[in-house]
Amino acid sequence: AQKITQTQPGMFVQEKEAVTLDCTYDTSDPSYGLFWYKQPSSGEMIFLIYQGSYDQQNATEGRYSLNFQKARKSANLVISASQLGDSAMYFCAMSRAGNTPLVFGKGTRLSVIA
Amino acid sequence: GAVVSQHPSRVICKSGTSVKIECRSLDFQATTMFWYRQFPKQSLMLMATSNEGSKATYEQGVEKDKFLINHASLTLSTLTVTSAHPEDSSFYICSASRTSGYTFGSGTRLTVV
Numbered sequence: 556a557q558k559i560t561q562t563q564p565g566m567f568v569q570e571k572e573a574v575t576l577d578c579t580y581d582t583s584d585p586s587y588g589l590f591w592y593k594q595p596s597s598g599e600m601i602f603l604i605y606q607g608s609y610d611q612q613n614a615t616e617g618r619y620s621l622n623f624q625k626a627r628k629s630a631n632l633v634i635s636a637s638q639l640g641d642s643a644m645y646f647c648a649m650s651r652a653g654n655t656p657l658v659f660g661k662g663t664r665l666s667v668i669a
Numbered sequence: 670g671a672v673v674s675q676h677p678s679r680v681i682c683k684s685g686t687s688v689k690i691e692c693r694s695l696d697f698q699a700t701t702m703f704w705y706r707q708f709p710k711q712s713l714m715l716m717a718t719s720n721e722g723s724k725a726t727y728e729q730g731v732e733k734d735k736f737l738i739n740h741a742s743l744t745l746s747t748l749t750v751t752s753a754h755p756e757d758s759s760f761y762i763c764s765a766s767r768t769s770g771y772t773f774g775s776g777t778r779l780t781v782v
Contacts, residue, residue, distance in 0.1 A: 590771070598760055598775070599775050602770065602771070646713070654766050656715050656766075657713075659712045662712050
């Protein structure tokens, strides 16, 4: 079975600073995908970044980058130059190959301080 | 981009009544829809997987007679909460999988009074 672990219930970061949100995963599947989503108070799920298990390079999307360490089974999200609008819940999720649902971690609440 | 329209966004209903939540894929065909429930300050938990034209597959502990899922067309999947009770109050959100990733509806906040 797949499992996602996010050990940081809450994080604070100063505006304009970088922050790393931790995510470790467990799976026996050789092919899988790792996702990060942002969920503001409105509840919508905003896709941030994706990393495939066979991708050689770490994924980057604007201010978001994914620090993928396959041997350690970690997929940490790095947000650079934090903005007040980054304050939200952040979920790490995993998918298996094929038409399968995402499995989510418990989430990390990020608060950006001015 | 791909959009899943979910309605209603908020609903308040009386205990014992039924509520239907719709998820409609606007510009693509969603053969599979995943339904999640999220309690306050918790993560998204998968309730069921619906495939167009077939019966939904429910996760362990989810009452199939209480949470009726219908996926009658490639663009519409519905979740009906029957005989709702206050403990069913939650945030319900659907997600369609595509080759390019997952598309989420905007969610439905259900309050049962």
